[in-house]
Amino acid sequence: MKKLILSLLAATLMTVSFAQTADKMLKHSGETLDVKILKVGEETITYKYPGEDAEQTIGKFAVAKITYGSSNRVENITEKIVIGDKDDWENVQILTSAAQVVGLRKGEEVKGKTSGFISYNSAGSADKKATKRIKQDAADLGAPFILMLSDKADNFGIKQSMKKGVVYYYK
The missing domain is CATH 3.30.110.70 (Hypothetical protein apc22750. Chain B)
Incomplete structure (x- = not known):
């Protein structure tokens, strides 16, 4: 029982820790993702979702900005292109x-x-x-x-x- 409680406590602390340092990626679609940014490359951004080890990739043209959780620094990625006609x-x-x-x-x-x-x-x-x-x-x-x-x-x-x-x- 003690091991179960300690495991749950450790998992909760890790989740809280990640939530405090999670980066926020704002997409041009309006969607905001709570992720951990691994790399901002020339054409793409590599990131992970909380509690996952799988790396995800997105093109920079889909992303408006990133707010880094550890420092609250905002990095503008691309401007949204609006085509009316x-x-x-x-x-x-x-x-x-x-x-x-x-x-x-x-x-x-x-x-x-x-x-x-x-x-x-x-x-x-x-x-x-x-x-x-x-x-x-x-x-x-x-x-x-x-x-x-x-x-x-x-x-x-x-x-x-x-x-x-x-x-x-x-x-």
């Missing part, structure tokens, strides 16, 4: 790594393409037009992010650019 296309972010979209909600595929054989585009202007078109399509869907899947330019001397990606939203 197609006119906000310049705010859409093109991402190139699958790690960057962890914690975001996957949407549909989008494409951006410039004209084919008869074109007065230079290779640079064709790429800019294709980028604008794919971003406009994403903005029209209200999506702040595109994970680029394919980016082809200047096919066999033809000044054409084709881009394909998948849109992502805040959860």
